[in-house]
Amino acid sequence: MHPEWAPLAAESFRHVAVPYASDEGFLRLIVPQVARALSEGRQVLVITDAAKLALLDVAAESRLSSEWYRHPHRTLAAFHEYMRGRRTLVVGELPWAGWSERETTEWIRYESIINVAMAGADATMLCPYATESAGKAWQTHPSVLNERYVEPYALVLDGDLAPLTEPHSSATTASFSTRTLKSLRRAVKEFAARAGMDRQLVASLVLSVSEIAANSIEHGAGHGTVTMWSEAGEVVCEIVDPGGGPLDDPLPGYIPPEPESLRGYGLWISRQLCDHVSVRAGGGALRVRLHMKL
DSSP states (O other): OOOOBOOOOSSOOEEEEEEESSHHHHHHHHHHHHHHHHHTTOEEEEEEOHHHHHHOOOSSEEEEHHHHOSOHHHHHHHHHHHHTTSOEEEEEOOOOTTOOHHHHHHHHHHHHHHHHHTTTOSEEEEEEEEGGGGGGTTTTOTTSSGGGOOOTTTOOOTTSSSOOOOOOTTOEEEEEEGGGHHHHHHHHHHHHHHTTOOHHHHHHHHHHHHHHHHHHHHHSSSEEEEEEEEETTEEEEEEEETTOOSOSOSSTTTSOBOTTOSSSOHHHHHHHHSSEEEEEEETTEEEEEEEEEO
């Protein structure tokens, strides 16, 4: 089912990549935009590293990139909340250095999906890119080299279409149905606790698995399996709905549902709580794989 998305404003969102080669270039490009937005009465938020924040002498809210860009789905939610019903300018520079390949891929996808998540917002988002990292911007920012821009629904990154790897040889599997959801939650809780996961994280993982399983019961085959294992400092839970097929929503779980909506929360909640979520449909089954770091 396609969730009912929460509305923003009724204007046009602008998402602009801003490549720069030096701190001077950064200031030359950004300061006039911030000054103009402030003069227009817009709310302005600047997110970058500490050195550039120190150089910026503007009356705007500011945050450190390392604090703001910790989890792509939570960041999307934060921007959605920040821009709702406001006229805003956001200058947001992602701290690409130090991220793993998987993390980098998810943040590129975030940069693409924000074009849909913020559609209709009376807002401009300027995304500074140091020259050496600017190659990541071309497919995800419609205002930069439009002929290379790819719509969020059509963006395919490395590994997106590859089948999921097989579960670890030590994996354990539990079946679920309407009558056994309670025992499933207990099984996930016990497995994560044995793996050494923090109690609060255990609760988040149990909730995520329960939500996906409940969706399978309500909208899929009515039953399924959860396979659990731990590897590389993570607990992995894969929920398989044997009656599931391709999802109607082309961006499942990325866009927040309406607060009053009674559906559309399963994958949204899981993406908020888990460190990584993979979804694959094929062979008459839908597989949702949740990763949670210990």
